Amino acid sequence: MSPQLNDALVSLRAPDSFAAEQYQALRLKIEWLRRVQNVHVLAISSPGLGEGKTVTAINLAGAHAESDRVLLIDGDLRRPSVGSQLRLDEIGAPGLADALSDERLELAHLIRRVDGIPFAIVLAGAASAPIHELLRSPRLDVLLQQARQQFDLVVIDTSPLIPVTDPAVMARAIDGMLVVVAANDTPRKLLEESLNLLDPSKVIGIVFNRAHRPLYGHYHGDYSRFPRGSAGSRVG
Numbered sequence: 001m002s003p004q005l006n007d008a009l010v011s012l013r014a015p016d017s018f019a020a021e022q023y024q025a026l027r028l029k030i031e032w033l034r035r036v037q038n039v040h041v042l043a044i045s046s047p048g049l050g051e052g053k054t055v056t057a058i059n060l061a062g063a064h065a066e067s068d069r070v071l072l073i074d075g076d077l078r079r080p081s082v083g084s085q086l087r088l089d090e091i092g093a094p095g096l097a098d099a100l101s102d103e104r105l106e107l108a109h110l111i112r113r114v115d116g117i118p119f120a121i122v123l124a125g126a127a128s129a130p131i132h133e134l135l136r137s138p139r140l141d142v143l144l145q146q147a148r149q150q151f152d153l154v155v156i157d158t159s160p161l162i163p164v165t166d167p168a169v170m171a172r173a174i175d176g177m178l179v180v181v182a183a184n185d186t187p188r189k190l191l192e193e194s195l196n197l198l199d200p201s202k203v204i205g206i207v208f209n210r211a212h213r214p215l216y217g218h219y220h221g222d223y224s225r226f227p228r229g230s231a232g233s234r235v236g
Contacts (some may be wrong), residue, residue: 002210003070003088004087005085005087007057008052008058008083009055009058009062009085009086010023010057010058010059011023011059011060011062011063012059012062012116012117012169014025015062015066015083020059020063020139021098022193023059023062023063023121023136024063024214026060026063026207027063027064028209029205030042030060030064030153033176034206036058037175037176037204039153039175039176039204040077040148040152040154040175040177041144041147041148041152041156041173041174041176042153042154042155042156042158042174042175042176042177042178042204043062043075043155043156043158043160043167043170043171043174043175043176043177043178043181044060044155044156044158044177044178045055045057045159045160045161045167045178045194046160046161046179046180046181046186046194047160047161047162047179047181047186047190047191047193047194048160048162048186048190049079049160050182050205051160051180051182051185051186051209052182053157053158053180054076054081054082054085054157054159055085056178056180056209057072057082057088057155057156057157058072058085058157058205060155061119061153061155062119064119064152064153064155065118066118068151068152068153069120069150069151069152069153070102070118070119070120070121070127070151070152070153070154070155071111071120071121071147071150071151071153071154071155071158072095072118072120072121072122072153072154072155072156073096073121073122073156074095074117074121074122074123074124074156075096075124075156075157075158075159075166075170076157076158076159076166077096077097077124077127077131077134077135077159078131078159078164079124079159080095080123080124081127081157082121082123082157083123083124086114086117088112088114088123089123090123090124093112093123093125094109094110094125095110095122095123095124095125095126096110096122096123096124096125096143097124097125097126097127097128097131097134097135098110098125098126098128099125099139099143099219100134100135100139100140100143101127101128101129101134101137101139104123104176106143106146106185106210107122107143107147107150108146110122110123110125113148116155120151123226130189131164132165132166132169135166135169135170135185136169140170140173141173143233144173144174146172156174158171158177159212160199161193161194161198162181162190162193162197165197166198167198168197168198168221171198171199171202174202176203177198177202177203177204178203178204178205178206178207179191179194179195179203179205179206179207180206180207180209181206181207181208181209182208183208183209184208190225191206216227218228
């Protein structure tokens, strides 16, 4: 893998490392959810900017791609970063936003496969209408249904929950959502406000990023179970 990739993309750069093993542990939990709750389209969000949601989405896709057909979608139509993290040229390439406004574009027109990256990729594309309108379009359901038929797992990197509500709008079309927070950094109130925007049945877990060891906790609608910097169970 190119040395220019972000060092944090451990599932791609150093799959045998201790850091990558933490994503393997998270993969085990997702595999269990796929079996018992039929979670095949998984969105990744965070309360605010800079909490590691995109890195988590890419690493999780890489961990699963060892044995599954995986599609990573950049669903952050306001500040897309999957393409830049993976050093992909986005100029002129149709993406999710293009297909949401153009019925002639099917999923097959959007998928990119890159040497050295073990999963398929759909970039964000260029929005030609208000983002909230695009995400409410029936086209999103059509594209995700096509993805379900072609892939074992679909991972969507979405916008932060605050100050925009894009992930909450998108939640109707997905099976579950992971919320990534920066351990010992994200204010408790910000996380609580973020969770309140979502249907509790859609939130399948909270990933505490940048902890000494990454932590993962289940969410059952009661935020008080998760004091800042801890979680219900440890990854790894």
